[in-house]
Amino acid sequence: MPSSKREREYERRRYEKWQQRQATKRAHRRRLQVVAGGVVAVLVLGTGVAAALLVTGGDDAPAQADPAPTAAASTPAARTGNGGEVPDASLAEDRTWTGTITTDQGDVGIELDGRAAPQAVASFVTLAQEGYFDGTGCHRLTTSGIYVLQCGDPTGTGTGGPGYAFGPVENAPDDDVYPAGTIAMARQSGDGESQGSQFFLVYEDSTIPSDQAGGYTVFGRITSGLDVVQAVADAGVTGGASDGAPATPVTIEGVETQ
Template sequence: MSSLKRPLAVLAALASVALLAGCGDDDSSAGTGTDPGSSTSSSSSAPAGEGTGVSCDYPTDPQGAAKEVEPPPADATVSGQVAVTFATSLGDLKATLDADAAPCTVGSIVSLAEQGYFDDTTCHRVTTSPGFGVLQCGDPTGTGTGGPGYTIPDELEQTKDYPAGTLAMANTGAPNSGGSQFFICYTDTQLPPSYTVFGTIDEASNQLVADAAAAGTADGGPDGAPKTPIDISSVTLD
């Protein structure tokens, strides 16, 4: 896996911009279809360990794991709206994960969070072009090449657009190729509906990300490592 080696099929207006990277590679985008700040904080409605009846397939990724973890249960155990806190160097980012819209994706994010996969990781990419403002995280290597050792099925039925505050999965450009990398749209972002939207961050959290992104990239370009480092210390269920 190499950094930014998963270019997405983007809109013509963004054709010159290298796209986000997902599970093990670097292609991602975000869209939630919900207004930032509109998330509600209620815990998952299925008790831990109890199946929801949704079957998920998590095939092994031949590129291996950036950090060893167990895959999520094949029978999804998370449902409903799941309140999560990303503890970061910017402050706490409050998120609501939509397990009804994306049960397999949210099941994976919850499983990885519970195993400490995201602990002490850095968000390796920010984009600053008009109509394409995302922060990409979820790779323990901090390079845009790492994944959890398995892939996640696409869940695109409710993915339509990517307003500010959206949480979505990065992918390689191929179907069902997401892993652990995800992105936050800190502005309304123009992308095709090819990236699973799995939740939102609230308005105050989105402002923290937008303020950090306003500093630009480390090299001054429109796409690269954030000039203001953005690190995740932990991800916890509220």
């Protein structure tokens, strides 16, 4: 976090200027759309978990039984974040963010590392501040092989995203081990440029093998409330499977960051 009042003020002004630039871009784009009389169809790339846990659906999505975080084929976005544009990584560079994911099952305290994963943190923080995650469900739980709860899809199907995708992978562990409490980005299998809004919470140490895209972006950690995620995992997957919708539904009521 900025270490002085002057630095905090600088960060605030920089963020406000960034917001103004984005608002100008969006207004300009809307004017062009009105003149042309067109409708822009925003396509979204899904996201993934160790070979398929963080997968977004679609015909090309890995089967849910596949134990890794991968994303699926592009599908129309149900909710667009940041006007469909990738947030500027400079928003999150060189600072640590703290916050809370408030769910109907309990609060999860988080810390986000903008130094190690500036693009992922910039995206997450921007979406959180827009209320993008509000009212969304955590649609996937894996209880065998890897141990993660996947969230961040506004459609609840594994196919949704913010209308943009980014990459490459940042801050992936060299040993493929994701300790309990890790927060990481889902993406499409083999495609490090397919990160969007979906993310996964690791509730037990998990080894997730890297593919050609090189692991999964670790952008934060759980600082409190890991027991909330563990309780959801303990209740298992709907139908008694080891990979699928959690038997205890989880809805994100809001995400605060600072």
